[in-house]
Amino acid sequence: MSLFPVEMESERLRYERVHPDDFDPFELYEHVRAGAPGIDEITEYVTWDPYEHPKEAFDVVDRFGDGFEANEKATYAVRPKDGDRAGELAGFAGLDPHWDRRQAILGVWFRKPFWGRGYSGERAGRLLELAFDRLELEVVTVTHDPANENSRRAIERYVDRFGGRKEGRLRNDIIIDGQPRDSVRYSITREEWAANR
Structure with missing residues (x-):
């Protein structure tokens, strides 16, 4: 039995574990391969590059499946439940305890x-609920590249909503395109979340 649920839902989204038993790596490859629509913008501020061949997708799905089974990390495929893109792969969400x-x-x-x-x-x-209610963790953190304005705005909205705070800038914290970059870190405690959920 895993610490992490295999599937979850929130108001508009469904979360399915990324695991070789449940998830088709070719679906991932279709959207993150070099030349896929929007891939350059998607990968501009993340620590991975567009995939050059399907084996990369298979390796990632295997690694996420191993992490899930070892209770080390939960990675979910995120899909809208309704609307014109219902069931379509929107992206991935992870919780790394x-x-x-x-x-x-x-x-x-x-x-x-x-x-x-x-x-x-x-x-x-939804992932804060998992972290605090099910896993009984005390702090959840999130970071973004200082140049990523879209992430900054999204993160600041939900961190403020749940009573968290900006911790500050961490120098040379991440590697993107082989170069060290700063990140901006935020945190939310279980008490802050409970008071603002």
Whole structure:
């Protein structure tokens, strides 16, 4: 039995674990391969590059499946439940617990057609509930590249909503395109979330 649920829902979204038993790597490859629509904008501020061949998608799905089974990390495919794109892969959402620190890191990326719909905040609320109610963690953090204005706005909205705060700028915290870059970090505690849920 896993610590993480295999499937979850929020108001508009469904979350399905990314695991070789449940998820088709070719679906991922279709949207993140080099030359896929919007891929350059999607990967501008993330720590991975467009995939050059399907094996990369298979390796990622295997790795996420292993992390899920080992209770180390939960990665979910995110799909709208209703509307013109119902059931379509919108992106991935992850929760990466650090059990010894009673902390977890939120992660997400969405395909460009799903930007600007408020999905990032909705997904954050659902993963915060998982982190605090089910996993009994104490702090959840999230970061973004300082130049990524879209992420900054989305993160600040839900961090403010749940009573969290901006921690500050971490220098040379991430690697993008082989170069170290700063990140901006925010955190939400279980108490802050409980008072503002």
